Amino acid sequence: xxxxxxxxxxxxxxxxxxxxxxxxxxxxxxxxxxxxxxxxxxxxxxxxxxxxxxxxxxxxxxxxxxxxxxxxxxxxxxxxxxxxxxxxxxxxxxxxxxxxxxxxxxxxxxxxxxxxxxxxxxxxxxxxxxxxxxxxxxxxxxxxxxxxxxxxxxxxxxxxxxxxxxxxxxxxxxxxxxxxxxx
Amino acid sequence: xxxxxxxxxxxxxxxxxxxxxxxxxxxxxxxxxxxxxxxxxxxxxxxxxxxxxxxxxxxxxxxxxxxxxxxxxxxxxxxxxxxxxxxxxxxxxxxxxxxxxxxxxxxxxxxxxxxxxxxxxxxxxxxxxxxxxxxxxxxxxxxxxxxxxxxxxxxxxxxxxxxxxxxxxxxxxxxxxxxxxxxxxxxxxxxxxxxxxxxxxxxxxxxxxxxxxxxxxxxxxxxxxxxxxxxxxxxxxxxxxxxxxxxxxxxxxxxxxxxxxxxxxxxxxxxxxxxxxxxxxxxxxxxxxxxxxxxxxxxxxxxxxxxxxxxxxxxxxxxxxxxxxxxxxxxxxxxxxxxxxxxxxxxxxxxxxxxxxxxxxxxxxxxxxxxxxxxxxxxxxxxxxxxxxxxxxxxxxxxxxxxxxxxxxxxxxxxxxxxxxxxxxxxxxxxxxxxxxxxxxxxxxxxxxxxxxxxxxxxxxxxxxxxxxxxxxxxxxxxxxxxxxxxxxxxxxxxxxxxxxxxxxxxxxxxxxxxxxxxxxxxxxxxxxxxxxxxxxxxxxxxxxxxxxxxxxxxx
Numbered sequence: 001x002x003x004x005x006x007x008x009x010x011x012x013x014x015x016x017x018x019x020x021x022x023x024x025x026x027x028x029x030x031x032x033x034x035x036x037x038x039x040x041x042x043x044x045x046x047x048x049x050x051x052x053x054x055x056x057x058x059x060x061x062x063x064x065x066x067x068x069x070x071x072x073x074x075x076x077x078x079x080x081x082x083x084x085x086x087x088x089x090x091x092x093x094x095x096x097x098x099x100x101x102x103x104x105x106x107x108x109x110x111x112x113x114x115x116x117x118x119x120x121x122x123x124x125x126x127x128x129x130x131x132x133x134x135x136x137x138x139x140x141x142x143x144x145x146x147x148x149x150x151x152x153x154x155x156x157x158x159x160x161x162x163x164x165x166x167x168x169x170x171x172x173x174x175x176x177x178x179x180x181x182x183x
Numbered sequence: 184x185x186x187x188x189x190x191x192x193x194x195x196x197x198x199x200x201x202x203x204x205x206x207x208x209x210x211x212x213x214x215x216x217x218x219x220x221x222x223x224x225x226x227x228x229x230x231x232x233x234x235x236x237x238x239x240x241x242x243x244x245x246x247x248x249x250x251x252x253x254x255x256x257x258x259x260x261x262x263x264x265x266x267x268x269x270x271x272x273x274x275x276x277x278x279x280x281x282x283x284x285x286x287x288x289x290x291x292x293x294x295x296x297x298x299x300x301x302x303x304x305x306x307x308x309x310x311x312x313x314x315x316x317x318x319x320x321x322x323x324x325x326x327x328x329x330x331x332x333x334x335x336x337x338x339x340x341x342x343x344x345x346x347x348x349x350x351x352x353x354x355x356x357x358x359x360x361x362x363x364x365x366x367x368x369x370x371x372x373x374x375x376x377x378x379x380x381x382x383x384x385x386x387x388x389x390x391x392x393x394x395x396x397x398x399x400x401x402x403x404x405x406x407x408x409x410x411x412x413x414x415x416x417x418x419x420x421x422x423x424x425x426x427x428x429x430x431x432x433x434x435x436x437x438x439x440x441x442x443x444x445x446x447x448x449x450x451x452x453x454x455x456x457x458x459x460x461x462x463x464x465x466x467x468x469x470x471x472x473x474x475x476x477x478x479x480x481x482x483x484x485x486x487x488x489x490x491x492x493x494x495x496x497x498x499x500x501x502x503x504x505x506x507x508x509x510x511x512x513x514x515x516x517x518x519x520x521x522x523x524x525x526x527x528x529x530x531x532x533x534x535x536x537x538x539x540x541x542x543x544x545x546x547x548x549x550x551x552x553x554x555x556x557x558x559x560x561x562x563x564x565x566x567x568x569x570x571x572x573x574x575x576x577x578x579x580x581x582x583x584x585x586x587x588x589x590x591x592x593x594x595x596x597x598x599x600x601x602x603x604x605x606x607x608x609x610x611x612x613x614x615x616x617x618x619x620x621x622x623x624x625x626x627x628x629x630x631x632x633x634x635x636x637x638x639x640x641x642x643x644x645x646x647x648x649x650x651x652x653x654x655x656x657x658x659x660x661x662x663x664x665x666x667x668x669x670x671x672x673x674x675x676x677x678x679x680x681x682x683x684x685x686x687x688x689x690x691x692x693x694x695x696x697x698x699x700x701x702x703x704x705x706x707x708x709x710x711x712x713x714x715x716x717x718x719x720x721x722x723x724x725x726x727x728x729x730x731x732x733x734x735x736x737x738x739x
């Protein structure tokens with residue numbers, strides 16, 4: 001009887017020690033759910049969701065403080081992916097946060113730019129180069145199209161230009177069968 | 184000697200329609216009124232123009248230099264004047280414009296001075312660089328740079344395969360080339376063997392081209408080189424697919440993500456071998472190619488066409504019939520519809536096919552998939568096209584990738600056999616494009632995240648630095664104030680401090696005196712006129728100062 005209790009107790013101690021060790025050794029840094037949500041978000045860092053960047057929005061979704069339909073750049077597809085990940089129902093994009101627009105980049109009218117550096121400070125991804133009283137320009141390849149530089153510009157010399165389709169970005173379209181009018 | 188041939192799974196046997204264009208010898212196409220030479224070579228390669236509008240160029244002159252490892256030089260394909268460097272529609276399924284150089288030929292077609300290349304005394308790397316500068320790419324259609332394919336690879340190349348299968352119906356340009364220039368093709372292959380150090384050369388030709396096989400065998404008989412074999416492979420589409428031909432000739436099955444070089448095999452089109460021969464033995468860059476004009480035409484045939492020739496100017500040579508309603512670039516199995524006849528011939532253009540409602544009827548309406556599995560039996564890549572179709576159609580791209588969508592060679596066998604006439608390949612192309620676009624977007628998002636996080640970290644660091652600076656400043660200020668207080672509290676200055684003050688005063692006095700002695704350097708030795716001018720200017724200045732004085736705001 002005593003033997004059996006000892007064996008069980010020993011087992012409990014050994015397993016407990018193993019579990020305790022594993023908890024320390026394989027500790028997961030950060031919140032994996034936040035990471036997963038953040039990976040779905042488009043990283044525009046535009047703040048249209050009401051949070052200062054994609055990561056804070058991801059954290060808010062993970063905590064259940066924000067809905068999944070507040071990200072206009074992510075669009076319907078992004079909402080579908082979030083719904084799949086979180087096991088929630090799909091919701092159409094919330095209108096108060098904006099509408100889904102074609103992907104664009106900011107373009108500075110270099111003739112009009114006065115070199116105030118306000119847009120440089122506003123850009124979340126440091127995609128604008130320039131210096132005080134020097135012309136600024138947008139590095140198009142890095143621009144996420146967040147539109148955060150438009151409002152601060154005192155001379156309104158920044159416009160958003162939709163990205164044009166080129167031979168390199170062109171995609172085969174979804175096959176459709178053309179309807180022919182019968183005579 | 185090859186003891187036996189292997190087979191690949193699947194494949195189809197469409198009507199070959201080779202006789203229409205294979206009978207007549209290759210004719211030289213006349214000089215066009217203008218040449219449009221695209222600078223873009225692939226998604227990873229765009230050459231940099233080195234000419235200016237108005238500049239005169241000779242045939243074979245380099246007009247754009249290679250940028251990056253996957254790029255080759257671009258040459259003027261006839262002598263003339265550069266008219267413009269601008270975006271022009273290029274032969275791409277999109278029909279969108281891309282940067283091109285437009286040359287107006289002067290009619291002389293005068294070559295640059297050409298010099299043969301002595302590959303025997305050059306290192307393989309030098310020969311590869313020479314081929315890159317001659318603009319040699321694969322002429323089978325994909326246009327992959329030959330100098331890359333001739334690279335040493337991982338374990339070296341043991342077998343060099345010349346692809347003369349030409350399995351697509353209607354196309355006969357390789358067939359004609361093999362009949363007319365078998366010795367040139369063979370010399371090119373020997374040069375390639377020299378560069379790669381391969382042991383044997385296998386020439387694979389479909390058995391529906393007996394004359395080409397005969398001509399190539401005769402050429403092999405004329406050389407003294409060993410280990411060259413011309414092999415007739417059974418006619419079955421797509422026997423000319425790279426992986427399929429390697430499989431048939433060597434029995435090696437190349438798995439996903441691997442290339443022929445991983446197994447010591449490299450495959451070249453016969454046209455590419457001929458281009459290598461022209462480049463090395465004659466110094467000629469690749470400025471023309473043989474192209475088949477066939478389909479709904481009165482006089483189909485093969486033509487030697489300058490790269491950059493507008494397709495519109497080419498068509499009268501074969502006289503398209505009146506009921507022609509569309510044109511295909513490439514063969515009927517893999518070709519794409521030509522968006523505009525103004526597009527130029529490029530190095531990968533092997534065929535222009537005229538279509539009519541009778542010859543190539545428009546695709547009948549798509550019907551639901553009945554899950555018969557005919558496509559899986561026909562697929563030479565041993566995929567399950569019906570599965571891929573469901574996932575592509577439903578836009579479940581992850582699943583499509585799991586079913587090896589990217590092993591699909593877009594040969595069109597599945598669409599050909601489908602009893603429901605589903606354009607399966609169109610769905611696969613759509614899915615592939617979407618997956619690539621998503622990957623690009625993902626990469627862009629990752630960069631944006633990284634840059635955003637870096638910016639946050641930088642702002643945090645700057646804030647900390649500023650705070651530290653401010654703290655240091657306030658501390659210094661406090662100390663100073665404390666010191667001043669201490670001084671004020673002291674009743675009288677000590678004699679020591681008086682001496683210090685006297686010293687400072689003396690130093691200040693010296694500095695002031697020195698300043699006064701210093702004269703502006705360029706005011707001595709002035710001519711009277713200059714002095715008068717200076718005086719006049721000074722006078723005007725004084726006047727302005729006087730005028731401005733009453734309006735100046737009162738400053739301390």
